[in-house]
Amino acid sequence: MSASSELRFPDNFVWGAATASYQIEGAARDDGRGPSIWDTFSRTPGKVFAGHTGDVACDHYHRYADDVALMAELGLKAYRFSIAWPRIQPDGTGPVEPRGLDFYDRLTDALLGRGIDPIVTLYHWDLPQALEDRGGWTNRETAEHFATYAAAVHGRLGDRIRTWTTLNEPWCSAYLGYGNGVHAPGVSDPGAAFTAVHHLMLGHGLAVRALRAGGAEVVGITLNPAEVQPADRDSAADAAAVRLVDGLQNRIFLDPLTGAGYPADVLEHVSRMVDPATFLRDGDEKLIAAPIDLLGINYYAPTYVAGRPDGAGGSAWPGTEGAVQFLPAAGPVSDMGWAIEPAGLGRLLDRLAADYPGLPLMITENGGAFPDRTTDSAGRVADADRIAYLDGHLRAVHAAIGRGVDLRGYLVWSLLDNYEWAEGYRKRFGIVHVDYLTQRRTPKASARWYQEVISRNGL
Numbered sequence: 001m002s003a004s005s006e007l008r009f010p011d012n013f014v015w016g017a018a019t020a021s022y023q024i025e026g027a028a029r030d031d032g033r034g035p036s037i038w039d040t041f042s043r044t045p046g047k048v049f050a051g052h053t054g055d056v057a058c059d060h061y062h063r064y065a066d067d068v069a070l071m072a073e074l075g076l077k078a079y080r081f082s083i084a085w086p087r088i089q090p091d092g093t094g095p096v097e098p099r100g101l102d103f104y105d106r107l108t109d110a111l112l113g114r115g116i117d118p119i120v121t122l123y124h125w126d127l128p129q130a131l132e133d134r135g136g137w138t139n140r141e142t143a144e145h146f147a148t149y150a151a152a153v154h155g156r157l158g159d160r161i162r163t164w165t166t167l168n169e170p171w172c173s174a175y176l177g178y179g180n181g182v183h184a185p186g187v188s189d190p191g192a193a194f195t196a197v198h199h200l201m202l203g204h205g206l207a208v209r210a211l212r213a214g215g216a217e218v219v220g221i222t223l224n225p226a227e228v229q230p231a232d233r234d235s236a237a238d239a240a241a242v243r244l245v246d247g248l249q250n251r252i253f254l255d256p257l258t259g260a261g262y263p264a265d266v267l268e269h270v271s272r273m274v275d276p277a278t279f280l281r282d283g284d285e286k287l288i289a290a291p292i293d294l295l296g297i298n299y300y301a302p303t304y305v306a307g308r309p310d311g312a313g314g315s316a317w318p319g320t321e322g323a324v325q326f327l328p329a330a331g332p333v334s335d336m337g338w339a340i341e342p343a344g345l346g347r348l349l350d351r352l353a354a355d356y357p358g359l360p361l362m363i364t365e366n367g368g369a370f371p372d373r374t375t376d377s378a379g380r381v382a383d384a385d386r387i388a389y390l391d392g393h394l395r396a397v398h399a400a401i402g403r404g405v406d407l408r409g410y411l412v413w414s415l416l417d418n419y420e421w422a423e424g425y426r427k428r429f430g431i432v433h434v435d436y437l438t439q440r441r442t443p444k445a446s447a448r449w450y451q452e453v454i455s456r457n458g459l
Protein backbone atom coordinates (compact mmCIF):
# COMPACT_ATOMS: atom_id res chain seq x y z
CA MET A 1 0.00 0.00 0.00
CA SER A 2 1.40 3.40 -0.88
CA ALA A 3 2.13 5.88 1.88
CA SER A 4 -0.43 8.31 0.49
CA SER A 5 -3.32 5.89 0.87
CA GLU A 6 -2.38 5.06 4.44
CA LEU A 7 -4.75 5.97 7.23
CA ARG A 8 -2.61 7.15 10.12
CA PHE A 9 -3.85 7.14 13.71
CA PRO A 10 -2.94 9.82 16.25
CA ASP A 11 0.41 9.58 18.01
CA ASN A 12 -0.08 7.84 21.35
CA PHE A 13 -3.11 5.96 20.07
CA VAL A 14 -3.43 2.93 22.35
CA TRP A 15 -3.37 -0.36 20.46
CA GLY A 16 -4.11 -3.46 22.43
CA ALA A 17 -6.13 -6.56 23.14
CA ALA A 18 -8.60 -7.61 25.80
CA THR A 19 -9.48 -10.76 27.72
CA ALA A 20 -11.41 -11.67 30.88
CA SER A 21 -10.45 -13.84 33.84
CA TYR A 22 -13.03 -16.62 33.65
CA GLN A 23 -12.68 -16.84 29.89
CA ILE A 24 -8.94 -17.56 29.86
CA GLU A 25 -7.41 -18.30 33.25
CA GLY A 26 -8.54 -21.83 34.11
CA ALA A 27 -6.89 -22.92 37.38
CA ALA A 28 -10.33 -22.74 38.92
CA ARG A 29 -9.20 -24.31 42.19
CA ASP A 30 -5.66 -23.00 42.46
CA ASP A 31 -4.22 -20.86 45.21
CA GLY A 32 -7.38 -20.58 47.26
CA ARG A 33 -9.70 -19.32 44.55
CA GLY A 34 -13.32 -19.59 45.67
CA PRO A 35 -16.18 -20.58 43.39
CA SER A 36 -17.84 -17.93 41.23
CA ILE A 37 -21.33 -17.82 39.80
CA TRP A 38 -19.86 -19.02 36.49
CA ASP A 39 -18.47 -22.18 38.10
CA THR A 40 -21.95 -22.92 39.39
CA PHE A 41 -23.79 -21.88 36.22
CA SER A 42 -21.52 -23.78 33.84
CA ARG A 43 -22.12 -26.93 35.89
CA THR A 44 -25.88 -26.54 35.74
CA PRO A 45 -27.15 -28.87 33.01
CA GLY A 46 -28.48 -27.12 29.93
CA LYS A 47 -27.01 -23.69 30.60
CA VAL A 48 -23.78 -23.76 28.59
CA PHE A 49 -23.12 -25.41 25.25
CA ALA A 50 -22.05 -29.04 25.81
CA GLY A 51 -21.56 -28.37 29.51
CA HIS A 52 -18.28 -26.55 28.90
CA THR A 53 -16.72 -24.90 31.95
CA GLY A 54 -13.83 -22.50 32.53
CA ASP A 55 -11.97 -25.02 34.71
CA VAL A 56 -9.02 -25.09 32.32
CA ALA A 57 -9.92 -22.57 29.60
CA CYS A 58 -6.63 -21.30 28.08
CA ASP A 59 -4.70 -22.21 31.23
CA HIS A 60 -3.50 -18.62 31.20
CA TYR A 61 -3.01 -18.73 34.98
CA HIS A 62 -0.02 -21.00 34.39
CA ARG A 63 0.96 -19.72 30.95
CA TYR A 64 0.72 -15.98 31.49
CA ALA A 65 4.44 -15.44 30.95
CA ASP A 66 4.32 -17.00 27.48
CA ASP A 67 1.13 -15.10 26.71
CA VAL A 68 2.75 -11.81 27.66
CA ALA A 69 5.72 -12.68 25.46
CA LEU A 70 3.28 -13.24 22.61
CA MET A 71 1.64 -9.87 23.26
CA ALA A 72 5.07 -8.25 23.10
CA GLU A 73 5.82 -10.05 19.83
CA LEU A 74 2.59 -8.66 18.37
CA GLY A 75 3.60 -5.18 19.51
CA LEU A 76 0.64 -4.56 21.80
CA LYS A 77 0.88 -1.27 23.67
CA ALA A 78 -1.84 -2.15 26.16
CA TYR A 79 -3.51 -5.24 27.55
CA ARG A 80 -6.93 -5.21 29.19
CA PHE A 81 -7.51 -8.08 31.59
CA SER A 82 -9.95 -8.65 34.41
CA ILE A 83 -9.31 -9.63 37.99
CA ALA A 84 -11.18 -12.61 39.39
CA TRP A 85 -12.82 -11.39 42.57
CA PRO A 86 -13.00 -15.00 43.94
CA ARG A 87 -9.21 -15.23 43.74
CA ILE A 88 -8.87 -12.11 45.89
CA GLN A 89 -11.70 -12.79 48.33
CA PRO A 90 -12.82 -16.43 47.96
CA ASP A 91 -16.09 -15.65 49.77
CA GLY A 92 -16.49 -12.15 48.37
CA THR A 93 -15.91 -10.53 51.75
CA GLY A 94 -13.34 -10.79 54.47
CA PRO A 95 -9.59 -11.24 54.36
CA VAL A 96 -7.78 -11.21 51.06
CA GLU A 97 -6.09 -14.32 49.69
CA PRO A 98 -2.52 -13.15 49.08
CA ARG A 99 -1.83 -15.89 46.53
CA GLY A 100 -4.60 -14.51 44.35
CA LEU A 101 -3.13 -11.03 44.45
CA ASP A 102 0.31 -12.53 43.80
CA PHE A 103 -0.85 -13.80 40.42
CA TYR A 104 -1.96 -10.36 39.21
CA ASP A 105 1.22 -8.92 40.67
CA ARG A 106 3.31 -11.28 38.54
CA LEU A 107 1.16 -10.58 35.50
CA THR A 108 1.47 -6.83 36.00
CA ASP A 109 5.24 -6.99 36.32
CA ALA A 110 5.51 -9.22 33.26
CA LEU A 111 3.49 -6.68 31.24
CA LEU A 112 5.42 -3.68 32.49
CA GLY A 113 8.67 -5.51 31.84
CA ARG A 114 7.65 -5.72 28.18
CA GLY A 115 6.46 -2.13 27.99
CA ILE A 116 2.77 -3.11 27.84
CA ASP A 117 0.36 -0.86 29.72
CA PRO A 118 -2.03 -2.87 31.94
CA ILE A 119 -5.70 -1.84 31.86
CA VAL A 120 -7.63 -3.44 34.68
CA THR A 121 -11.26 -4.51 34.71
CA LEU A 122 -12.27 -5.19 38.30
CA TYR A 123 -15.42 -7.11 37.45
CA HIS A 124 -16.00 -9.14 34.32
CA TRP A 125 -18.90 -11.26 35.55
CA ASP A 126 -17.28 -13.75 37.94
CA LEU A 127 -19.06 -12.86 41.17
CA PRO A 128 -18.07 -14.94 44.21
CA GLN A 129 -20.77 -17.58 44.65
CA ALA A 130 -20.95 -16.81 48.37
CA LEU A 131 -22.27 -13.35 47.52
CA GLU A 132 -24.81 -14.78 45.10
CA ASP A 133 -26.01 -17.03 47.90
CA ARG A 134 -27.00 -13.77 49.62
CA GLY A 135 -28.77 -12.37 46.56
CA GLY A 136 -25.81 -11.28 44.45
CA TRP A 137 -26.40 -7.99 42.66
CA THR A 138 -29.99 -7.86 43.87
CA ASN A 139 -28.55 -7.30 47.36
CA ARG A 140 -27.41 -3.74 48.02
CA GLU A 141 -24.57 -4.99 50.21
CA THR A 142 -22.85 -6.48 47.15
CA ALA A 143 -22.18 -2.91 45.96
CA GLU A 144 -20.38 -2.13 49.20
CA HIS A 145 -18.41 -5.37 49.11
CA PHE A 146 -17.35 -4.54 45.56
CA ALA A 147 -15.82 -1.26 46.69
CA THR A 148 -13.94 -3.01 49.50
CA TYR A 149 -12.59 -5.53 47.00
CA ALA A 150 -11.62 -2.74 44.57
CA ALA A 151 -9.67 -0.98 47.29
CA ALA A 152 -7.84 -4.21 48.19
CA VAL A 153 -6.75 -4.79 44.60
CA HIS A 154 -5.74 -1.17 44.13
CA GLY A 155 -3.83 -1.29 47.41
CA ARG A 156 -1.63 -4.02 45.99
CA LEU A 157 -1.30 -2.95 42.33
CA GLY A 158 -2.02 0.76 42.41
CA ASP A 159 1.65 1.67 42.54
CA ARG A 160 2.12 0.17 39.06
CA ILE A 161 -1.23 0.22 37.27
CA ARG A 162 -2.47 3.51 35.91
CA THR A 163 -5.83 2.65 34.35
CA TRP A 164 -8.66 1.14 36.39
CA THR A 165 -12.12 0.26 35.17
CA THR A 166 -14.84 -0.98 37.48
CA LEU A 167 -17.43 -3.05 35.61
CA ASN A 168 -17.54 -4.72 32.25
CA GLU A 169 -20.96 -4.35 30.60
CA PRO A 170 -23.33 -4.06 33.56
CA TRP A 171 -26.14 -4.46 30.98
CA CYS A 172 -25.07 -8.09 30.55
CA SER A 173 -24.62 -8.74 34.27
CA ALA A 174 -28.08 -7.40 35.03
CA TYR A 175 -30.23 -8.32 32.04
CA LEU A 176 -28.61 -11.60 30.97
CA GLY A 177 -27.74 -12.64 34.53
CA TYR A 178 -30.97 -11.72 36.33
CA GLY A 179 -33.41 -10.80 33.55
CA ASN A 180 -33.48 -13.70 31.09
CA GLY A 181 -31.05 -16.08 32.79
CA VAL A 182 -28.88 -16.67 29.74
CA HIS A 183 -25.79 -15.86 31.84
CA ALA A 184 -24.89 -16.64 35.45
CA PRO A 185 -26.49 -16.66 37.93
CA GLY A 186 -29.34 -17.69 35.61
CA VAL A 187 -32.17 -15.77 37.26
CA SER A 188 -35.21 -14.84 35.11
CA ASP A 189 -36.96 -11.95 36.82
CA PRO A 190 -37.34 -8.49 35.22
CA GLY A 191 -37.61 -6.79 38.60
CA ALA A 192 -34.39 -8.44 39.74
CA ALA A 193 -32.69 -7.26 36.56
CA PHE A 194 -33.45 -3.58 37.25
CA THR A 195 -32.54 -3.97 40.92
CA ALA A 196 -29.23 -5.43 39.76
CA VAL A 197 -28.68 -2.52 37.34
CA HIS A 198 -28.89 -0.10 40.22
CA HIS A 199 -26.68 -2.05 42.60
CA LEU A 200 -24.08 -2.54 39.88
CA MET A 201 -24.03 1.19 39.21
CA LEU A 202 -23.92 1.92 42.92
CA GLY A 203 -21.03 -0.53 43.21
CA HIS A 204 -19.32 1.33 40.38
CA GLY A 205 -19.77 4.68 42.14
CA LEU A 206 -18.53 3.36 45.47
CA ALA A 207 -15.56 1.70 43.78
CA VAL A 208 -14.67 4.93 41.97
CA ARG A 209 -14.65 6.70 45.31
CA ALA A 210 -12.42 4.01 46.83
CA LEU A 211 -10.03 4.05 43.87
CA ARG A 212 -9.76 7.85 44.01
CA ALA A 213 -9.10 7.70 47.74
CA GLY A 214 -6.22 5.35 46.94
CA GLY A 215 -4.87 7.79 44.35
CA ALA A 216 -5.83 5.96 41.13
CA GLU A 217 -4.92 8.05 38.10
CA VAL A 218 -7.36 7.04 35.39
CA VAL A 219 -10.71 5.58 36.45
CA GLY A 220 -13.54 4.44 34.22
CA ILE A 221 -16.14 1.85 33.33
CA THR A 222 -16.89 -0.24 30.25
CA LEU A 223 -20.40 -0.33 28.78
CA ASN A 224 -21.87 -2.11 25.77
CA PRO A 225 -24.09 0.64 24.40
CA ALA A 226 -26.66 -0.39 21.82
CA GLU A 227 -26.43 1.19 18.40
CA VAL A 228 -30.18 1.12 17.84
CA GLN A 229 -31.70 1.75 14.45
CA PRO A 230 -35.34 1.82 13.34
CA ALA A 231 -36.49 -0.62 10.69
CA ASP A 232 -38.21 2.31 8.98
CA ARG A 233 -36.80 5.79 9.33
CA ASP A 234 -40.18 7.40 8.73
CA SER A 235 -42.15 5.35 11.24
CA ALA A 236 -43.11 7.02 14.51
CA ALA A 237 -43.78 3.60 16.04
CA ASP A 238 -40.27 2.46 15.15
CA ALA A 239 -38.83 5.67 16.60
CA ALA A 240 -40.63 4.92 19.88
CA ALA A 241 -39.14 1.41 19.89
CA VAL A 242 -35.68 2.89 19.36
CA ARG A 243 -36.25 5.27 22.24
CA LEU A 244 -37.30 2.43 24.57
CA VAL A 245 -34.33 0.19 23.73
CA ASP A 246 -31.99 3.18 23.90
CA GLY A 247 -33.37 3.92 27.36
CA LEU A 248 -32.96 0.35 28.57
CA GLN A 249 -29.44 -0.16 27.28
CA ASN A 250 -27.86 3.29 27.02
CA ARG A 251 -29.49 6.11 28.94
CA ILE A 252 -30.17 3.94 32.02
CA PHE A 253 -26.37 3.76 32.47
CA LEU A 254 -25.03 6.87 30.78
CA ASP A 255 -27.39 9.45 32.26
CA PRO A 256 -26.73 8.60 35.91
CA LEU A 257 -23.01 8.16 35.18
CA THR A 258 -22.82 11.66 33.78
CA GLY A 259 -24.83 13.31 36.53
CA ALA A 260 -28.30 13.52 35.00
CA GLY A 261 -29.78 10.74 37.13
CA TYR A 262 -32.05 8.00 35.79
CA PRO A 263 -34.22 9.23 32.89
CA ALA A 264 -37.89 9.68 33.80
CA ASP A 265 -39.17 7.60 30.87
CA VAL A 266 -36.89 4.72 31.85
CA LEU A 267 -38.00 4.83 35.50
CA GLU A 268 -41.59 4.79 34.32
CA HIS A 269 -40.91 1.68 32.23
CA VAL A 270 -39.06 0.03 35.13
CA SER A 271 -42.01 0.79 37.45
CA ARG A 272 -44.16 -1.60 35.45
CA MET A 273 -41.94 -4.43 36.72
CA VAL A 274 -40.54 -3.23 40.05
CA ASP A 275 -41.01 -0.15 42.22
CA PRO A 276 -37.71 1.77 42.00
CA ALA A 277 -38.30 2.92 45.59
CA THR A 278 -37.38 -0.61 46.67
CA PHE A 279 -33.74 -0.03 45.64
CA LEU A 280 -33.16 3.65 44.85
CA ARG A 281 -32.19 5.76 47.86
CA ASP A 282 -31.43 9.43 48.32
CA GLY A 283 -27.83 10.13 47.46
CA ASP A 284 -27.35 7.06 45.25
CA GLU A 285 -27.43 8.98 42.00
CA LYS A 286 -24.84 11.37 43.35
CA LEU A 287 -22.52 8.46 44.15
CA ILE A 288 -23.03 6.96 40.69
CA ALA A 289 -22.14 10.32 39.14
CA ALA A 290 -18.61 10.29 40.59
CA PRO A 291 -16.56 11.79 37.74
CA ILE A 292 -14.73 9.31 35.50
CA ASP A 293 -11.79 9.81 33.16
CA LEU A 294 -12.55 7.14 30.61
CA LEU A 295 -15.58 5.45 29.12
CA GLY A 296 -14.86 2.06 27.62
CA ILE A 297 -17.06 1.04 24.72
CA ASN A 298 -17.60 -2.56 23.63
CA TYR A 299 -19.15 -2.71 20.19
CA TYR A 300 -19.96 -5.73 18.07
CA ALA A 301 -23.11 -5.08 16.03
CA PRO A 302 -26.05 -2.70 15.66
CA THR A 303 -29.58 -3.51 16.85
CA TYR A 304 -32.53 -3.01 14.48
CA VAL A 305 -36.00 -2.61 15.95
CA ALA A 306 -39.56 -1.96 14.87
CA GLY A 307 -42.39 -0.70 17.06
CA ARG A 308 -45.21 -3.22 16.89
CA PRO A 309 -48.06 -3.94 19.32
CA ASP A 310 -47.64 -7.65 18.56
CA GLY A 311 -43.83 -7.44 18.77
CA ALA A 312 -42.22 -10.43 20.46
CA GLY A 313 -39.77 -8.15 22.26
CA GLY A 314 -36.32 -9.35 23.19
CA SER A 315 -35.95 -11.36 26.37
CA ALA A 316 -32.80 -9.43 27.22
CA TRP A 317 -34.74 -6.12 27.33
CA PRO A 318 -37.38 -6.55 30.06
CA GLY A 319 -40.82 -5.26 29.23
CA THR A 320 -40.34 -4.92 25.47
CA GLU A 321 -42.84 -7.65 24.60
CA GLY A 322 -45.89 -6.20 22.92
CA ALA A 323 -43.96 -3.09 21.95
CA VAL A 324 -40.77 -3.97 20.09
CA GLN A 325 -39.83 -6.36 17.33
CA PHE A 326 -36.09 -7.09 17.25
CA LEU A 327 -35.15 -7.72 13.65
CA PRO A 328 -32.69 -10.32 12.41
CA ALA A 329 -29.59 -9.02 10.66
CA ALA A 330 -30.26 -8.26 7.00
CA GLY A 331 -26.66 -8.38 5.78
CA PRO A 332 -23.58 -10.48 6.53
CA VAL A 333 -23.17 -11.91 10.03
CA SER A 334 -20.37 -13.35 12.15
CA ASP A 335 -20.38 -16.84 13.63
CA MET A 336 -22.46 -15.41 16.51
CA GLY A 337 -25.16 -14.42 14.02
CA TRP A 338 -24.45 -10.75 14.78
CA ALA A 339 -24.58 -8.26 11.90
CA ILE A 340 -21.27 -7.03 10.54
CA GLU A 341 -21.78 -3.31 10.19
CA PRO A 342 -18.78 -1.05 10.84
CA ALA A 343 -20.86 2.06 10.10
CA GLY A 344 -22.78 1.30 13.29
CA LEU A 345 -19.64 1.90 15.30
CA GLY A 346 -19.18 5.27 13.62
CA ARG A 347 -22.77 6.26 14.40
CA LEU A 348 -22.42 5.10 18.00
CA LEU A 349 -19.24 7.10 18.57
CA ASP A 350 -20.81 10.23 17.07
CA ARG A 351 -23.86 9.84 19.28
CA LEU A 352 -21.80 9.37 22.46
CA ALA A 353 -19.62 12.36 21.64
CA ALA A 354 -22.68 14.51 20.97
CA ASP A 355 -24.88 13.47 23.90
CA TYR A 356 -22.19 12.84 26.53
CA PRO A 357 -19.49 15.36 25.64
CA GLY A 358 -16.22 15.62 27.50
CA LEU A 359 -15.84 11.88 28.17
CA PRO A 360 -12.68 10.39 26.70
CA LEU A 361 -13.58 7.12 24.97
CA MET A 362 -11.74 3.90 24.31
CA ILE A 363 -12.91 0.89 22.35
CA THR A 364 -12.34 -1.73 25.05
CA GLU A 365 -13.71 -4.56 22.89
CA ASN A 366 -14.39 -5.08 19.21
CA GLY A 367 -13.93 -8.19 17.16
CA GLY A 368 -15.66 -11.14 15.62
CA ALA A 369 -16.18 -14.84 16.07
CA PHE A 370 -15.40 -16.68 12.86
CA PRO A 371 -14.94 -20.42 12.37
CA ASP A 372 -11.50 -21.79 11.53
CA ARG A 373 -12.25 -22.42 7.88
CA THR A 374 -8.91 -22.50 6.14
CA THR A 375 -5.25 -22.50 6.90
CA ASP A 376 -2.50 -20.84 4.90
CA SER A 377 0.79 -22.36 3.73
CA ALA A 378 2.32 -21.64 7.14
CA GLY A 379 -0.40 -23.79 8.74
CA ARG A 380 -2.02 -20.90 10.55
CA VAL A 381 -5.70 -19.95 10.47
CA ALA A 382 -6.27 -17.82 7.37
CA ASP A 383 -9.02 -15.68 8.88
CA ALA A 384 -9.63 -13.21 6.06
CA ASP A 385 -13.16 -12.70 7.44
CA ARG A 386 -11.79 -11.49 10.79
CA ILE A 387 -9.24 -9.24 9.07
CA ALA A 388 -12.05 -7.70 7.02
CA TYR A 389 -14.13 -7.19 10.17
CA LEU A 390 -11.28 -5.52 12.06
CA ASP A 391 -10.20 -3.44 9.08
CA GLY A 392 -13.74 -2.15 8.54
CA HIS A 393 -14.22 -1.22 12.16
CA LEU A 394 -10.82 0.43 12.41
CA ARG A 395 -11.69 2.55 9.37
CA ALA A 396 -14.86 3.61 11.17
CA VAL A 397 -12.80 4.46 14.25
CA HIS A 398 -10.33 6.45 12.19
CA ALA A 399 -13.11 8.42 10.53
CA ALA A 400 -14.75 9.16 13.89
CA ILE A 401 -11.47 10.51 15.25
CA GLY A 402 -11.30 12.66 12.13
CA ARG A 403 -14.73 14.09 12.98
CA GLY A 404 -13.41 15.08 16.39
CA VAL A 405 -14.46 12.17 18.60
CA ASP A 406 -12.08 11.92 21.57
CA LEU A 407 -11.17 8.27 21.14
CA ARG A 408 -7.96 7.20 22.83
CA GLY A 409 -7.47 3.60 21.81
CA TYR A 410 -8.69 0.32 20.42
CA LEU A 411 -8.52 -3.09 22.09
CA VAL A 412 -9.34 -6.12 19.99
CA TRP A 413 -11.56 -8.84 21.43
CA SER A 414 -9.81 -11.06 21.86
CA LEU A 415 -6.14 -11.93 22.19
CA LEU A 416 -6.92 -15.66 22.43
CA ASP A 417 -9.73 -17.97 21.46
CA ASN A 418 -11.45 -18.49 24.79
CA TYR A 419 -14.49 -19.54 26.80
CA GLU A 420 -17.35 -17.71 25.13
CA TRP A 421 -19.75 -17.87 28.09
CA ALA A 422 -22.99 -19.72 27.24
CA GLU A 423 -21.44 -20.75 23.90
CA GLY A 424 -18.55 -22.53 25.58
CA TYR A 425 -15.46 -23.07 23.42
CA ARG A 426 -17.33 -23.43 20.17
CA LYS A 427 -17.08 -19.75 19.19
CA ARG A 428 -13.63 -18.39 18.47
CA PHE A 429 -12.92 -14.66 18.84
CA GLY A 430 -9.13 -14.85 19.09
CA ILE A 431 -6.55 -13.34 16.81
CA VAL A 432 -4.47 -16.16 18.24
CA HIS A 433 -5.70 -19.73 17.80
CA VAL A 434 -5.78 -21.95 20.88
CA ASP A 435 -5.65 -25.71 20.53
CA TYR A 436 -7.47 -26.69 23.71
CA LEU A 437 -5.95 -30.19 23.75
CA THR A 438 -2.36 -29.02 23.79
CA GLN A 439 -2.86 -25.37 24.84
CA ARG A 440 -0.71 -24.48 21.85
CA ARG A 441 -1.11 -20.84 20.72
CA THR A 442 -0.78 -20.05 17.01
CA PRO A 443 -1.20 -16.48 15.80
CA LYS A 444 -3.82 -16.37 13.05
CA ALA A 445 -3.33 -14.29 9.90
CA SER A 446 -5.31 -11.55 11.69
CA ALA A 447 -2.69 -11.40 14.46
CA ARG A 448 0.07 -10.78 11.91
CA TRP A 449 -2.14 -8.23 10.17
CA TYR A 450 -2.82 -6.45 13.49
CA GLN A 451 0.89 -6.51 14.31
CA GLU A 452 1.50 -4.62 11.05
CA VAL A 453 -1.27 -2.12 11.77
CA ILE A 454 0.24 -1.40 15.17
CA SER A 455 3.76 -1.05 13.84
CA ARG A 456 2.61 1.39 11.14
CA ASN A 457 0.14 3.08 13.48
CA GLY A 458 -2.24 2.93 10.58
CA LEU A 459 -4.09 0.98 7.95
Ligand code: GBH
Nearest residue numbers: 020168169172224298300316365413420429
Ligand atom coordinates in the same frame (compact mmCIF):
# COMPACT_ATOMS: atom_id res chain seq x y z
C1 GBH B 1 -18.76 -9.10 25.33
O1 GBH B 1 -20.11 -9.21 25.52
C2 GBH B 1 -18.08 -9.59 26.58
O2 GBH B 1 -17.56 -8.51 27.32
C3 GBH B 1 -17.04 -10.62 26.34
O3 GBH B 1 -16.71 -11.24 27.53
C4 GBH B 1 -17.52 -11.58 25.29
O4 GBH B 1 -16.66 -12.67 25.13
C5 GBH B 1 -17.65 -10.83 24.01
O5 GBH B 1 -18.45 -9.71 24.14
C6 GBH B 1 -18.18 -11.66 22.86
O6 GBH B 1 -19.47 -12.10 23.12
O7 GBH B 1 -28.68 -10.62 22.49
O8 GBH B 1 -28.46 -11.77 20.39
O9 GBH B 1 -29.62 -9.66 20.45
C7 GBH B 1 -20.92 -8.79 24.45
C8 GBH B 1 -22.33 -9.11 24.75
C9 GBH B 1 -23.20 -9.01 22.53
C10 GBH B 1 -24.58 -8.73 24.47
C11 GBH B 1 -24.36 -8.60 21.67
C12 GBH B 1 -25.70 -8.27 23.61
C13 GBH B 1 -26.74 -8.54 21.52
C14 GBH B 1 -27.06 -9.67 20.63
N1 GBH B 1 -23.29 -8.50 23.87
N2 GBH B 1 -25.60 -8.90 22.34
S1 GBH B 1 -28.57 -10.48 21.04
